[in-house]
Amino acid sequence: MIEFKMPTLAAEIEAATLVEWFKQPGDHIKRGDVIALAETQTGAIEIEAFDEGVIGEQRVQPGRQIEVGTVLATIFSSEEADRPLRAAKASGAVARHPYERRRSARPSTVRPRPAERTSAGCQQGGMLTIDGFSSAWPLANGAGDPAELAFDHAREPRMSKRGGAAREDLRKANGAAMLRSHREIPHYWVSHAIDATPLLEWVEAENAGRRAKNRLVYLAPLMKAAALALKDVPDLNGHYGERGFRPSSAVHMGLATPLRGGGLVAPAIRDTAARSVDELMFAIAALAPRARLGRLRRSEIADATIVLNNLVAGNVDGIFPLIHPPQVAIIACGAAGPRPWAIADTVCVRQVIQVTVAGDHRVSHALRAAEFLSRLSELLSKPEAL
Template sequence: MSEFRMPSLGADMEDGVLVEWLKQAGEAVSRGDIIAVVETQKGAIEIEIFEAGTIERLLVDPGTRVPVGAPLALVRGAGEPARPAVAEATPPMPKSEPAPAPAAPSRPVARPIEARPSEATRDRTSPAARQLAAVRGIALAGLVGTGPGGAIVRADVERALAKTGAPTPRRGIDPGEMRKAIAAAMARSNREIPHYYLTHQVDVTATLAWLEALNAGRQPPERLLLAPLLLKAVALTLRDFPEFNGHFVENAFRPSAEIHIGTAIAIRGGGLVAPAIHDANIKHLDELMAALRDLVARTRAGRLRSSELFDPTVTVSSLGDRGVDGLLGVIYPPQVALVGFGTPASRPWVVGDRIGPRMVMTASLAADHRASDGHRGALFLLAVARRLQEPEGL
């Protein structure tokens, strides 16, 4: 019997609110299944399980604030017999406090005239779904549940709300709280990590011309942006420079065999998250473009998954669409490097023995001196530049 615990979804997370269970006691689960939704300062996060088995018991009720590391459920392994109910002691519940209810809309919402939901309907509705339905005036009796055993979950209420044309509220994202979380993580980073910074100017004239020629024969939804080329160049280079890919934990650097690139994404209304694109080094450019579009859409809809937040091994941040020349990032602990890219701009550039206009972009590296040094950092940036200048090899 193992314990499924509240995961840490970032260096700035101390606790989270269990919004709803998507699996119930007695249900079989497989590795990667989403079994719960937890609300943090970064929004509502879908929590995955990384072992196969059967949920023996749920230990925490929806609406409970739970510290990182506290047990949420008991999971029985494959082939492991169930424990007799009379012989099993109830594990201690984590100290918690009720999650604050969301504020009512500033404008009155017209509520449909409906019969009071039956007790049977209430029993098959998650607390989060019931709360949202009450605030937004959605009739539970008319909904078809897609949760465990036909239960109505929040996603069912959101779909019904979308059909009315009313905007669906983003779950739990408070820009002020997110700013506090970001500030806490960055303060810790500046306090604990001995940063060093390097920048390098990259001639991307040939890269942009190659990209334009590639997109000329494609329909708009199939066209590539520059971003996946940046991600792939970094990912491939990290194979030769493992000291920039991994985590500094327990006073030691631990390189990662996988390359999961955290991609900095701005959230509308304020805030920033950097969820991971997994195994970026083995993805084709089209796969990276599709993964990036999906990640941006789900981030801004508040539907990230736990694995996308806790396992990035390096972060890439690009402000290419903001018109700035470059950026000097702050490393997100426990990572040891952040690669930044600015906006390609036309600049006078020496090619051979002549000066002419070229599209030039600034690449930067913020790195942890405990894991690497400036010599290796310089070689890393030069290698990234060479890969970008040979886009056909990406």
């Protein structure tokens, strides 16, 4: 028997409120299945299973506030769960599942899924909009699967009822995380202007031959290039804890995303370096609306090894960000814009992105960030090879 405990959701989240169970006693689960929903200051987070087996006793009921480490339920292996059935069959008794009575006595709280969902994503002014709320990620017209861009209207009223109290909680949570970052992490910043003309021209050429729903935005190849560059500079990718720095063998890049009502969240796209540009584009399109509505998985919140803050709105040249603990670096990009650029003895106008890396002096130094930026610039000069 396994005790399934409340996992760590994010560095700044110590407790949450259990909203509902998606799996009931007797249900078979596998690793990665979403089994419960918890409400936090940053919105609703889906909790996934870490093991395969059968749900046993649910020790926490919806509505209760739970701290990290609290036992939520027991999980039995398939063999353990089937033992009473085999014993009953051997004795000639009526074979019933050991949790059948409990399952029938307790009504399921699972809400209808995609059949009752409708798409709220639309295109407006080159920006992804969700129910009238504009995203900071400019998406190509029709990008993303409509089913993935949809959200649960039935849940929206419950979340919106929280109102200005909810926004204040979110600001406090984000403020506490950034205060901890500023207080505990010895930051350094390295900034570099990158010629993004090849990147933007390649994206434009690619989109010319694609249908609207398959078009790209430059964020997708930018993420891919950043993830590949991090493989060469692993000091910037991982977590810092009580035992020091733990580098990550894979890049799980978080995207800084503004939430409804204020605040930020940085959900991760796992194995960023291993995905194709098209796969990243689809992941971005699917993640954006769920992040804005505060409906994310625990792994998307807790597993990020580094964050990319892509400040594309407005005419901001750059940003000097704070690291999200327990990560050890963060990448921030300003908006792409025309600037004078020297090539040999000629000055011309090029599309330039200012990229800044904030690093943790306990783990790395400015030279490593400079190496990353140099490698990133090299990769973006040949986007067709990504």
